[in-house]
Amino acid sequence: MTWTALLPTLTAAFLASLVEVVEAFTIVLAVGLTRGWRPALTGSAAALGILVLIVVIFGPLLTLIPLHALQFTIGTLLILFGLRWLRKAILRAAGWIALHDELAAFAKETNALKAQTAERRADFLAGMAAFKAVLLEGIEVVFIVIAVGTAHGQTLWAGIGAMAAVILVLLVGAAVHRPLVQVPENTLKFVVGLMLSSFGVFWTGEGLGAAWPGEDLALIGIFATFLIFALAAVRLLGKPRTEATR
């Protein structure tokens, strides 16, 4: 296994997971600081349990699919997933939709939790907020790991990339105890959109039997093509910045 094949997988899994984990962390932190750590950790643990169940059930099924069909299917899903990310990232960078703001997300969740304080089930509702955040962002992480890892038999490396993101966010989060606003999320989302779209085109092509020039290095060429297009689109569509919201 070469670094030209490994590095893009590792990087894409790490960066994409980092974005998702930061978003989940913001909600769990809001729950922890507003309602206490018990509902925050219980909700998160329950969600992680379901995510493990999803991986255990669906992971082995993927090994039953022939490689080309798997590459084509995963590639198609990655194109849909990646283009959606990239579209949003371009619109954000061009000022057409608001930039993602962790502080705004944190404030929104905190206010919602405070509004529920009088309710008898306040702790349960807080736990559910943490549960939903971890589950929904976690599903995206699971998909990303499977998608960028499976088609080339690098699920382990993609998993390591995702796990590194989780550990990094938890370590930094535990140290600073506040939303991770220093993470350049909007830039990361732009890069991840480019990477996922590139992986999607590359693997759908491989699934069809394409012999990409330069083999794995073609991924860099596809990435560069998307990058040039995206930068040109941002420049063409640029307008005054929309206020940042969640």
Next chain:
Amino acid sequence: MTLLKLIWDELLGMFVDDGALALQAVVLIAVIAGAVKLAGLPPTTGGFLLLLGCLVTLGLSLSRKTRDK
């Protein structure tokens, strides 16, 4: 059932934001796959057409969004 619906909605939302973009991308992939498998289009040419088609599809989606406002 609520949990399953939550997961389903999230899964759907992962791939579909602008419905037309998703639909056009799926049609693009289907047409290219059909051309490669049934009409003898060289797979590598299909790969490059796929890249080009994705850029066009994305461009159209961006154009729709910015024209609407």
